[in-house]
Amino acid sequence: MPKVIQVQNLSKAYQLGSFGTGTISRDIERYWARLRGKEDPFLKIGEINDRTTTGTSSVVWSLKDIDFEIEQGSAVGIIGRNGAGKSTLLKILSRTTAPTTGTVKMKGRVASLLEVGTGFHPELTGTENIYLNGAILGMRKAEIKKKFDEIVEFSGVERYINTPVKRYSSGMYVRLAFAVAAHLESEILIIDEVLAVGDAEFQKKCLGKIGEVSKGEGRTVLFVSHNMAAIKSLCTQGIVLTNGQLTFGGKQLEAVNFYQLNNDLPSHFDHKANLDTAPGNDTIRIKSFKVEPINGEVISISTGAYFTLTFYNQKANINLDATFELKNDDEVIVFHQGVLISTNNDSKQGMYTVRGMLPANLLNAGRYAFKIIFGENQRYELFSANDFIRFEVLNESAGSNSALTPGVILPNIQYKVNFEPATTHVKS
Secondary structure: OOEEEEEEEEEEEEEOOOOOOOOHHHHHHHHHHHHOOOOOOOHHHOEEOOOOOOOOOOEEEEEEEEEEEEEOOOEEEEEOOOOOOHHHHHHHHOOOOOOOEEEEEEOOOEEEEOOOOOOOOOOOEHHHHHHHHHHHOOOOHHHHHHHHHHHHHHHOOHHHOOOEHHHOOHHHHHHHHHHHHHHOOOOEEEEOHHHHHOOHHHHHHHHHHHHHHHHHOOOEEEEEOOOHHHHHHHOOEEEEEEOOEEEEEEEHHHHHHHHHHOOOOOOEEEOOOOHHHOOEOOOEEEEEEEEEEOOOOOOEOOOOEEEEEEEEEOOOOOOEEEEEEEEEOOOOEEEEEEEEOOOOOOOOOEEEEEEEEEOOOOEOOEEEEEEEEEEEOOOEEEEEEEEEEEEEEEOOOOOOOHHHOOOOEOOOOOOOOOOOOOOOOOOO
16 A cells, blocks of 8 residues: 655753743854754753653753654554644644654545634524535535535534634534545644543544544544553554654554553552652642552452542641542543532631542452542632552453453343243254
8 A cells, every 4th residue: 555644763852941042143043054954952951751850951842853654544543642743743744733753644634623713704694604614625615515514414414514613612623624534635633632622422423433434535644642442443553652763663453562561550559758748739639549449459350459648638627529530541430420529618727638449259350540630619620649559459350251251341140041841842
């Protein structure tokens, strides 16, 4: 298959803080280098985009020395943690931002859905924006008209199609934007994780359309998602980005496995230093969080587990709550459940400990991660920590396929079987 995307030595640097270099002489030096078509001399002191460390440079490389090729008709999933450079890469491929160094060669028209609000003019109606996007792709008015009814039907916003899109909700915006990007005739479709804005039914509809576009129509799709199950089912190839660097490229299943194996989080956290430096903000500081088996040394299907959170609360006299969200390695949410810590506007300044129990024979074998959300009145978020703790549930059962049992949960269901002997026989 011909190559439709070729990326060589691609890098993107961002200047932190003010845009100047600090001195007039350096600004002149940078300007002179730009006039001669040379690389910015002050970018060489930049650092990779590792958000977990405190750097010393004012220049950060969001992407650094990226190389890959994509064949026509491929569906490529781009995987990485928040801040890995996924969105920056898609912006460069969509030509909405320019690389600092390197080259990008693309064959064909590109339709992209990057974030809520991009690609549409807020003062124009939905109808006018459909025609505008088609014109930008080089389509004739007659060609757009043929696709118009299909776009409107898929989006589900028929009633508001002649209303200016500035009056649309974020969900309506995404519905129409995806319908336009997926149905207009482009050779390359680029989709960032904006589908998280839509409702579950529409997300499922969009994922089905992505599969249809790549497998049925032979178009090339680049898809960013934290949903590993969607990456596995929709994509044929995978790219893993880590701190702005490409760390893996290959088959989608291998890419997902690489990301999961190299994205380990601690199974327990205990902050020993001053609370002012603990994870949190001016309201909440997390002191410790651990997951441990109810019985024995390791967590397995039959042991169950306790999870214990200790945190310092600074905000008194509110209704304080904490929500625990558990996800598996495919980013499937197992549960999202909260606990009311204070109910009569009587929260205290000080240390709280919350303990929960995951009963035995609930979770299937696999790896899981906890997200913690602290709130006020179960409405206002005070602080959240995504993928804060990761732990593994082992399967101690015998059998060659014991670790391959499908499903998120594996409850110990009690079955009852009755048998009644046949009173009549059918002659053969």
